[in-house]
Amino acid sequence: MLLQNKVIVITGGAGLIGRSISQAIIQQGGTVVIADISEELGLKVQTEIDPTRSRSLFVTMDITSQANITQTIEKIHQHYGRIDALVNNAYPRTKNWGKNNFYHFDFEDFCENMRLQLGGYVLTSQQFALYFKNQGFGNIVSMSSIMGVYAPKFENYEGTDMDSVIDYSIIKAGINHMTRWMAKYLANTGIRVNAIAPGGIYNQAHPQPQSFLEKYRKCCTSKGMMNPDDLNGTLIYLLSDMSACVNGQILVVDDGWGL
Numbered sequence: 231m232l233l234q235n236k237v238i239v240i241t242g243g244a245g246l247i248g249r250s251i252s253q254a255i256i257q258q259g260g261t262v263v264i265a266d267i268s269e270e271l272g273l274k275v276q277t278e279i280d281p282t283r284s285r286s287l288f289v290t291m292d293i294t295s296q297a298n299i300t301q302t303i304e305k306i307h308q309h310y311g312r313i314d315a316l317v318n319n320a321y322p323r324t325k326n327w328g329k330n331n332f333y334h335f336d337f338e339d340f341c342e343n344m345r346l347q348l349g350g351y352v353l354t355s356q357q358f359a360l361y362f363k364n365q366g367f368g369n370i371v372s373m374s375s376i377m378g379v380y381a382p383k384f385e386n387y388e389g390t391d392m393d394s395v396i397d398y399s400i401i402k403a404g405i406n407h408m409t410r411w412m413a414k415y416l417a418n419t420g421i422r423v424n425a426i427a428p429g430g431i432y433n434q435a436h437p438q439p440q441s442f443l444e445k446y447r448k449c450c451t452s453k454g455m456m457n458p459d460d461l462n463g464t465l466i467y468l469l470s471d472m473s474a475c476v477n478g479q480i481l482v483v484d485d486g487w488g489l
């Protein structure tokens with residue numbers, strides 16, 4: 231029970247990775263606040279992972295709205311009287327997301343994804359940092375990606391309709407550096423800031439093409455694409471006091487993909 235008595239907010243808590251982390255937080259004795267823009271999905275996930283709703287709270291939250299984030303923090307504070315950690319994990323994207331070919335670039339779409347994904351993580355972190363500073367302690371963990379650490383292996387996408395767009399690499403590299411910047415800026419406030427950079431997650435509901443999975447597997451050292459649960463150990467560690475002296479770090483969890 232590494233998260234006993236801790237109140238942890240996870241944005242995008244109703245998604246593929248968010249659901250798994252939320253469940254792991256409860257299993258480790260913590261209380262999870264599922265903060266998601268989709269009330270329908272959020273309440274469904276809450277019912278599945280915590281049927282009695284005694285160890286969780288669902289709040290509707292949009293990581294791109296300052297007013298909404300402030301109200302959400304206030305609501306959580308009224309409910310629990312404290313917030314121990316924020317996990318930045320939401321994944322807002324435009325309709326055109328993933329299709330921004332480098333040679334035929336839609337600049338407006340690129341800017342909108344920067345605003346939603348990178349801007350949203352900065353804004354949410356900033357708003358929670360204000361609360362944490364006042365409280366005297368806090369912990370921020372952001373979901374980055376190997377794409378923010380390494381260049382893509384473009385050859386793995388050949389023959390599929392998948393791509394690795396420059397937007398994503400820049401957004402995730404930005405989140406990595408936001409992490410280091412904030413860790414240093416918030417020195418001596420009781421707040422620490424880290425990130426996790428996962429490799430690809432196998433999506434059971436919408437499986438990636440077989441040829442991609444096989445090429446991806448050859449880049450890895452044991453299993454290839456991971457399950458959302460494969461991230462839980464690292465996340466729980468970063469959220470727990472076991473990592474009290476870990477600050478400003480980007481922990482890569484990728485089954486050796488980057489080697």
Ligand SMILES: NC(=O)c1ccc[n+]([C@@H]2O[C@H](COP(=O)([O-])OP(=O)(O)OC[C@H]3O[C@@H](n4cnc5c(N)ncnc54)[C@H](O)[C@@H]3O)[C@@H](O)[C@H]2O)c1
Pocket residue numbers: 241242243244245246247248265266267268271291292293294318319320321322323350373374375376427428429430431432
């Ligand atoms: N799936 C992967 O292979 C993978 C790999 C590495 C990193 N990641 C990162 O993990 C994070 C989660 O990814 P996922 O695959 O679980 O995504 P997902 O699409 O399954 O879930 C994202 C969740 O975010 C919510 N959301 C969307 N816009 C929002 C907003 N404005 N405010 C609040 N919530 C919002 C959605 O409703 C959804 O529940 C993302 O940062 C993603 O980049 C994913």
